[in-house]
Every structure is written in structure tokens, then in C-alpha cells.
Amino acid sequence: MATDAYRQAGVDRGAAGSAKDRIFNLARSTFTPGVLGDIGAFGALYKVTGYRDPVLVAHTDGVGTKLRVASLMGRYDTVGEDIVHHCTNDILTCGAQPLFFLDYMGMGALSTDKVEQLVEGLARACRGLDCALIGGETAEMPGMYHGEDVELVGFVVGAVESEGVIDGSSIRAGDALLALPSSGLHTNGYSLVRRVFGIDDNPAVLDAHHDELGATLGAALLVPHRSYVAALTPALDRIKGMAHITGGGFPENVPRMLPERLSARLEPETWTVPPLFRLIQRTGGISEDEMRRVFNMGVGMIVAVAPEDVAGVRAGVPEAFVVGEVADAAGRPQVTFS
Amino acid sequence: MATDAYRQAGVDRGAAGSAKDRIFNLARSTFTPGVLGDIGAFGALYKVTGYRDPVLVAHTDGVGTKLRVASLMGRYDTVGEDIVHHCTNDILTCGAQPLFFLDYMGMGALSTDKVEQLVEGLARACRGLDCALIGGETAEMPGMYHGEDVELVGFVVGAVESEGVIDGSSIRAGDALLALPSSGLHTNGYSLVRRVFGIDDNPAVLDAHHDELGATLGAALLVPHRSYVAALTPALDRIKGMAHITGGGFPENVPRMLPERLSARLEPETWTVPPLFRLIQRTGGISEDEMRRVFNMGVGMIVAVAPEDVAGVRAGVPEAFVVGEVADAAGRPQVTFS
Numbered sequence: 001m002a003t004d005a006y007r008q009a010g011v012d013r014g015a016a017g018s019a020k021d022r023i024f025n026l027a028r029s030t031f032t033p034g035v036l037g038d039i040g041a042f043g044a045l046y047k048v049t050g051y052r053d054p055v056l057v058a059h060t061d062g063v064g065t066k067l068r069v070a071s072l073m074g075r076y077d078t079v080g081e082d083i084v085h086h087c088t089n090d091i092l093t094c095g096a097q098p099l100f101f102l103d104y105m106g107m108g109a110l111s112t113d114k115v116e117q118l119v120e121g122l123a124r125a126c127r128g129l130d131c132a133l134i135g136g137e138t139a140e141m142p143g144m145y146h147g148e149d150v151e152l153v154g155f156v157v158g159a160v161e162s163e164g165v166i167d168g169s170s171i172r173a174g175d176a177l178l179a180l181p182s183s184g185l186h187t188n189g190y191s192l193v194r195r196v197f198g199i200d201d202n203p204a205v206l207d208a209h210h211d212e213l214g215a216t217l218g219a220a221l222l223v224p225h226r227s228y229v230a231a232l233t234p235a236l237d238r239i240k241g242m243a244h245i246t247g248g249g250f251p252e253n254v255p256r257m258l259p260e261r262l263s264a265r266l267e268p269e270t271w272t273v274p275p276l277f278r279l280i281q282r283t284g285g286i287s288e289d290e291m292r293r294v295f296n297m298g299v300g301m302i303v304a305v306a307p308e309d310v311a312g313v314r315a316g317v318p319e320a321f322v323v324g325e326v327a328d329a330a331g332r333p334q335v336t337f338s
Numbered sequence: 339m340a341t342d343a344y345r346q347a348g349v350d351r352g353a354a355g356s357a358k359d360r361i362f363n364l365a366r367s368t369f370t371p372g373v374l375g376d377i378g379a380f381g382a383l384y385k386v387t388g389y390r391d392p393v394l395v396a397h398t399d400g401v402g403t404k405l406r407v408a409s410l411m412g413r414y415d416t417v418g419e420d421i422v423h424h425c426t427n428d429i430l431t432c433g434a435q436p437l438f439f440l441d442y443m444g445m446g447a448l449s450t451d452k453v454e455q456l457v458e459g460l461a462r463a464c465r466g467l468d469c470a471l472i473g474g475e476t477a478e479m480p481g482m483y484h485g486e487d488v489e490l491v492g493f494v495v496g497a498v499e500s501e502g503v504i505d506g507s508s509i510r511a512g513d514a515l516l517a518l519p520s521s522g523l524h525t526n527g528y529s530l531v532r533r534v535f536g537i538d539d540n541p542a543v544l545d546a547h548h549d550e551l552g553a554t555l556g557a558a559l560l561v562p563h564r565s566y567v568a569a570l571t572p573a574l575d576r577i578k579g580m581a582h583i584t585g586g587g588f589p590e591n592v593p594r595m596l597p598e599r600l601s602a603r604l605e606p607e608t609w610t611v612p613p614l615f616r617l618i619q620r621t622g623g624i625s626e627d628e629m630r631r632v633f634n635m636g637v638g639m640i641v642a643v644a645p646e647d648v649a650g651v652r653a654g655v656p657e658a659f660v661v662g663e664v665a666d667a668a669g670r671p672q673v674t675f676s
Contacts, residue, residue, distance in 0.1 A: 005624045005632075009533040036393060037505060042582055042594065043395035043429040043496070045503065055374060056394075057381035060440040060493055062477045091381040102398040104442070104491045137491075139400045142529055143538055144487055151482070153442045153475075155398055155493040158381070165383065167375060191480055195347040200481055244380055256380065286343045294343075 010142025012110055019112040019138060026119045030126040030133040034099060044135035046100050046157075054159040057096035059087050062153045064247070065190040066221070071148040072203040073218050076114050080121020081224040083154035086187050086246065088129055089228050089301065093242035093257070095166035096158035097233070098131035106151035110140045114150060121224075122154075129229055131156070168241030168257040168304065171326055175240060176310045177264055179323035180231065182300030184223035184276060188247045189294045193221065196284035212275040220276050228301050234316045241304040245296040250335050252293070254302055258326070258333035264302070266324040267338050274298045292337070299323065348480025350448055357450040357476060364457045368464040368471040372437060382473035384438050384495075392497040395434035397425050400491045402585070403528040404559070409486040410541040411556050414452050418459020419562040421492035424525050424584065426467055427566050427639065431580035431595070433504035434496035435571070436469035444489035448478045452488060459562075460492075467567055469494070506579030506595040509642045509664055513578060515602055516651060517661035518569065520638030522561035522614060526585045527632045531559065534622035550613040558614050566639045572654045579642040583634040590631070592640055593671035601667035602640070605676050608661050612636045630675070637661065 020040070027039045036045035048054055063070075063079045063086070070079045080103075088098040103122055105115060115138055126133045145151065160166075185193070197205045197217065206218030213220045232239070241257035254264045277298060281291050291297060304326060305313050314320050324338070358378070365377045374383035386392055401408075401417045401424070408417045418441075426436040441460055443453060453476055464471045483489065498504075523531070535543050535555065544556030551558045570577070579595035592602045615636060619629050629635060642664060643651050652658050662676070 005530055005534075005622055005628050009530040011529045036503075040594070041505070042431040042580075043397045043434060045432060046394045046396065047500070048392075048394065054386075056384045056386065056495070058384065058438065058440055058473060058493075058495065059381045060442050060473060060491075061475050062442060062444065062479075064477060065479050065482055068482060093380040094383060096381060100396065102396055102493060104398050104400060104493075106400065106489060135396060135398060137399050139402060140529075141400075141403050143532070144403055144406060144483075144489070146484070149482055151444060151489060153398075153491050155396075155440060157394070157396065157495060162385070165374075167379070191349045191478075192343055192347040194481070196343075242380075256378070284343055290343050 010109065011140045019110060019115045022112065022116050023119045026123040027133045030123050032130055032132045035132045035134055039135065044102065046134060048099065048159055051159055051161060053162040055162050055165055057091040057094045057158045057160060058156065059090040060153065060155045061086050061090065063187050065194060066187050067150055067152060068194060069190060069218065069221050071150060072199065073206060073222060075222065076117035076150065077121035078222050078224045079152055080118045081125040082187050083152055084122055084125035085225040085227040087154045087156040088131060089244050091156055091158040092229055092232060093166065093244050094160060095164045095236050096160040098129050098156050098158040100132045100134045100157055101126055102134060102155045103136040104153040106139045106141055106145055108142050108145035108149065110138065118152060129227065164236065166236065166239055166242060169259060170240045171259055171262060171304045173262060173326055173328045174307060175304045175326040176307050176322055177266065177324040177326065178303050178305060178313060178320040179271065179299045180228060180301040180320055182296045182298055183226035185221065186225040186246065186296055186300055192294055193280055196280055210279060212279060226300065231317055231319065235313045238305055238309040238313050239303045240306065243302045245300055245302065249293045249295055254335040255333035257304065260333065261329055262333055263327050263329035264324060264335045265327050265338055266335060270321060270323050271298055348447065349478045357448060357453045360450065360454050361457045364461040365471045368461050370468055370470045373470045373472055377472065382440065384472060386437060386497055389497055389499060391500040393500050393503055395429040395432045395496045395498060396494065397428040398491065398493045399424050399428065401525050403532060404525050405488055405490060406532060407528060407556065407559050409488060410537065411544060411560060413560065414455035414488065415459035416560050416562045417490055418456045419463040420525050421490055422460055422463035423563040423565040425492045425494040426469060427582050429494055429496040430567055430570060431504065431582050432498060433502045433574050434498040436467050436494050436496040438470045438472045438495055439464055440472060440493045441474040442491040444477045444479055444483055446480050446483035446487065448476065456490060467565065504574065504577055504580060507597060508578045509597055509600060511600060511664055511666045512645060513642045513664040514645050514648045514660055515604065515662045515664065516641050516643060516658040517609065517637040518566060518639040518658055520634045520636055521564035523559065524563040524584065524634055524638055530632055531618055534618055548617060550617060564638065569655055569657065573651045576643055576647040576651050577641045578644065581640045583638055583640065587631045587633060588673050592673040595642065596671035598671065599667055600671055601665050602662060602673045603665050603676055604662040604673060608659060609636055
């Protein structure tokens with residue numbers, strides 16, 4: 001191990017440099033006026049402007065094992081979109097608009113093609129949100145990540161005027177709950193899906209066309225997590241609380257927006273669960289209750305509004321539909337299905 | 339798979355809930371006045387105060403395969419310190435003080451003990467820096483992470499007054515370069531170290547005592563990445579540029595602070611390389627050049643100051659020593675060893 005010991009140990013710093021140039025140009029395509037300096041410094045500089053009394057809102061999340069589906073299909077750009085939309089939807093629930101984003105990618109052996117695909121997706125989603133991709137880290141970790149596996153983690157910082165923070169505290173019994181459709185599984189439930197279809201043992205199941213999906217299973221599973229920023233921003237001043245239906249499904253996410261002693265009563269007959277969820281349920285023999293604990297079931301965001309604001313919100317957000325209401329309850333916030 | 343399908347698929351949401359309670363209390367122990375609201379919301383709220391014209395500085399990084407050493411030794415708190423210090427040192431190079439931190443942890447099967455140890459380390463380091471641990475994500479990814487492996491990623495946001503941003507642009511030929519000692523390998527070079535000592539195949543080598551280290555190999559390798567925030571903050575107004583010696587060693591990190599047409603001339607005889615680096619070098623038969631491309635060699639931070647400020651900076655930062663100087667060069671910034 002006289003020379004090039006680090007390369008032999010599985011970390012190729014030359015490849016790291018080449019990938020960096022391509023990443024940097026993609027990242028620069030997202031820059032907004034708030035970005036100071038260039039990408040590649042030890043720290044990424046950003047100046048918040050245009051707010052009178054800004055509160056910062058930060059969030060981090062991962063894509064989960066949807067990444068395994070992406071690596072089995074050899075397609076990495078859509079998961080880049082996934083993580084940007086996942087994170088920015090989360091801070092939107094506080095009323096915040098995204099300012100900047102950073103990513104972390106881990107893989108066993110650096111692949112410039114994979115990195116570029118991942119960053120293409122990140123940059124595409126960031127440009128769509130006026131959110132600057134100002135930094136990131138690509139870690140080559142031989143022995144830790146296996147085969148084609150990649151890890152992808154996102155961090156977002158956004159801002160909201162202090163008087164515009166949405167925290168659910170004004171939610172009252174009798175408020176209406178509006179739902180917005182999801183675009184697919186978003187980024188949750190993939191460990192269960194992998195098991196139900198035996199994807200790890202037989203990746204060919206991803207290529208099977210399903211008439212009820214109008215697509216292959218793999219294509220349906222990779223549909224990107226949609227963004228709710230453009231759809232909901234015009235209505236933020238009338239929204240009292242928002243729940244992004246992610247890991248833990250309805251029972252873990254809807255109560256997060258509710259004050260104590262309130263429950264969310266959802267009426268399942270108000271929407272049609274998309275075929276992909278029913279295919280998973282049928283194939284795995286999974287109870288409806290479990291499905292709702294794991295998946296979004298076609299509803300990606302639930303917002304609480306005063307009854308008198310329902311018509312106004314729906315006029316600005318035509319895809320929103322009444323999915324239930326807030327009711328009194330004993331004890332901790334909860335969700336029930338009527 | 340009628341009930342509890344998600345648990346059978348390897349994702350235990352009940353364990354996730356229990357770990358959450360313990361994490362939340364540790365995180366709350368770091369809260370500073372800037373934190374609004376509580377941990378556990380979809381977004382973490384923070385209000386920047388005490389700055390006249392703040393610039394935000396953000397950074398993300400991972401611990402790399404030091405995590406493998408930690409998992410082989412069954413000790414996870416020190417890597418929590420590592421990532422906080424790594425990230426906050428990085429934004430310090432821009433002159434920024436840390437405001438808040440978020441973490442991402444990935445593992446194959448959720449272990450509340452591991453999570454708690456990790457967050458204990460994160461919280462301890464954050465408290466020491468008045469940096470609030472305001473959010474994070476714990477991802478259970480069966481099939482992606484193996485055995486006791488964990489992934490740990492950090493994300494920090496700090497602030498600096500706009501006129502106090504350190505970007506190296508005022509560095510000139512003739513400026514002095516001061517070095518600050520590292521506390522060990524910090525968080526870089528562990529893939530090479532694992533290979534040199536055959537750690538993955540024979541973890542027992544970690545338990546071997548080495549007289550020259552005064553410790554076992556494992557203990558020496560796990561020494562946390564130190565913080566430079568307290569040491570260097572008093573001198574920031576006299577520092578023109580800073581380089582944190584992380585992945586890529588001296589050749590990749592020192593040039594990052596330099597303007598074009600300048601080089602850093604370092605004099606290796608100004609410091610003694612600590613025994614751990616020499617043990618690695620001797621065991622692996624690694625060239626001095628390669629060592630400097632991978633490891634910090636006992637120097638964790640290099641700062642550039644005007645010659646007339648050397649005495650003043652050293653008075654406030656007694657551990658700093660002159661390690662070389664800035665010189666003219668053709669083309670891109672570089673580092674040379676005399």
C-alpha cells in the first residue's frame with residue numbers, strides 16, 4: 001500500500017473531484033439572490049431578505065428505502081425530487097417558504113453518474129421552488145453501503161413572517177379538515193412494499209405491468225413525492241394547521257397539528273383510495289387500519305380551516321376537498337375514521 | 339401479513355415512538371432563547387436575534403466510516419460529538435457562530451439504546467456551543483444498513499455579521515499561516531485505517547494496547563473531533579481565512595481559503611506528527627504525501643493572518659503556532675511542503 005492507499009481502500013478522491021464540478025454547476029442553476037459566494041466553501045452563505053420579522057423553519061428527512069427501488073431500477077433523479085418536496089412540504093406546514101437546501105449522499109463507491117442524476121433531481125425541484133441548493137456532502141463509505149445502494153438526506157431552511165407562523169393552536173372543534181391528493185406513495189411505506197412484493201429477492205417484479213396502475217409496478221412506485229407549496233401558498237393566511245401525511249400515516253401525523261383535547265374525524269368515503277394502495281393491500285393481505293398507519297392512502301396533506309373559510313380556500317385550491325372535521329376528545333390529540 | 343405488517347417488514351413504529359420521547363428530552367436540554375415552539379413539529383422554528391445584519395452560514399457533513407469503529411466498539415456517544423464539532427468548525431471558517439443543529443440517523447433496526455447514545459453526544463456538544471438541537475430524523479431502513487451499522491449526518495446553521503464574513507479574499511503573499519492542533523484523526527481517513535489494520539475482518543485489533551498511543555487502538559481512533567469555536571472566536575476579527583483540515587487533507591482543504599495565484603507553504607518541521615498517524619503510516623507502508631492527502635497529521639485548522647497580527651492572535655490563542663506562510667504562485671491555489 002505504498003501509494004494510492006486511499007484509492008485501494010475504496011475512497012477515490014479523484015472521482016470525488018470530477019463529480020464535484022458537475023454537481024457545482026447543477027447547484028448554481030438553482031441560485032437565488034439570497035445566495036452569497038459560491039458553492040464549495042466550507043460553509044454556504046445566505047442572506048434572508050424581503051421579510052420584516054422572519055422566523056426560520058428547518059427540517060431534515062431522508063427518502064427511506066424508496067432509494068432501494070430507485071437503485072434496482074437504475075434511476076436516481078426522481079428521488080432527488082422526492083427529498084426536496086418532502087422537506088419543503090414539511091416546513092410549509094408551519095407556513096414557511098423554502099430559502100435554501102443542502103443534501104447528503106452516501107454510497108459505497110462513488111459513481112459520478114449516480115451523483116449527477118441525484119443532483120439533477122434535487123436541482124430541478126429546487127428551481128421549481130425558488131429554493132437555492134447551496135451545499136451538500138457526498139460521502140464514499142466502502143463497506144457501509146452495499147451494491148448500488150445510495151443514501152440521500154435533505155435539509156431545508158425556510159422562512160415565515162412571525163405573525164404568519166401556522167402551529168395549529170387556533171384549531172377548534174367544528175373546524176373543517178380539507179385534504180389534498182398525493183401523487184403516489186410519496187416517500188413512505190417502501191420497506192413494507194419491498195416485502196409484500198418480494199422486490200429484494202426478485203427485482204423483476206418491478207417490470208411487471210399492472211393494468212390497474214396503467215404502468216409497471218416500478219414506475220408507479222417511483223412517482224415523485226409532489227410539492228404542495230404552489231398549491232397551498234395562496235391559502236396560507238386562512239389555514240390554521242397542516243399535517244403532512246408521511247411516515248406513520250394518519251395516526252402519527254394528523255394529531256401533530258392538533259391542540260390537546262381535540263380529535264380529527266376523517267370520513268374515508270370522501271375520497272377514492274388510488275389503485276396502487278389497493279394493489280399493495282390485496283397482495284400483502286394488510287388490514288385497512290395498518291394501511292392507514294403506513295401509507296398516505298391518496299391523501300398527502302390535511303389542512304384545518306374555520307368552517308366559514310372552506311369556500312374561500314377551495315376557490316383558491318380547487319383540488320382540496322372536505323375530508324372530515326375537528327371534534328372534541330378526551331386527552332391527547334387523535335384521529336378517528338368514521 | 340394480516341396485522342403488524344410493517345413491524346414484520348422491519349420497521350417498528352412503536353420503538354420509534356419510545357426513542358422519540360428520550361431524544362426529545364435530550365434535545366430540549368440544548369434549547370437556547372432563539373428556539374420557538376417544541377421539538378417534534380413538522381418544522382423546527384428558530385428566531386435569529388442579536389445580529390444587526392446577519393448572514394446565515396449552513397453546512398452538512400457526515401461522520402464517515404468512523405461510525406464503523408464506533409459500532410464495533412459498541413459506543414455511539416462520541417460520534418455525536420464528532421459531527422457537531424465537524425459541522426460547527428466548518429461554518430466557523432466563515433466567521434459564523436452556530437445557532438441550531440439537526441441530525442439524521444439511519445440504521446437497519448431501530449435501537450433505542452443506540453439512538454439515545456448518539457443523541458447524548460449530539461446534545462452534549464451542542465450545549466457546549468450554545469447551539470440548539472432543534473430537529474432530526476431517525477430512519478429505520480432494513481436491508482439498507484447492516485448489522486450494528488449506523489449512519490449519522492449533521493446539519494448546522496450559524497450566523498455572522500455581514501461585515502464579519504471571513505472568505506479569504508484579503509489574503510496576500512507574505513501573510514502568516516497559523517496552525518491549531520487536532521485531537522486525533524477527527525472524522526477523516528477511517529476507510530484507510532480500517533483497511534490498514536484489517537479492522538473489519540478482525541475487530542479485536544481495536545482492543546490491542548499500543549504503548550506509543552498510551553491507549554488501545556480503538557480508544558485512540560474514537561477520540562472526538564475537537565471544537566475550535568471557543569479557541570478561535572476571540573481572534574476572528576484578525577483572521578483573514580481559515581481552512582478546516584478534513585476529507586482530502588491539506589491539498590484539498592488549504593487551497594479552499596486562498597485567492598487565485600497564491601499558495602500555502604507549510605513547514606512540516608514546525609510540528610510533531612502525533613504517534614497515531616505514524617503508527618498508521620508504518621503499519622500501512624503509506625507515503626508521507628498520501629498521509630497528507632488523507633489525514634490531518636495533527637493539524638486540524640489553519641488560519642491566515644497578516645504578519646503584524648501574529649503576536650496578537652497568538653496572545654489570544656496560545657495553542658496556535660506559525661506553520662508557514664502565503665506565497666505567490668502561478669495558477670490555481672495550492673499547498674506545498676518545504
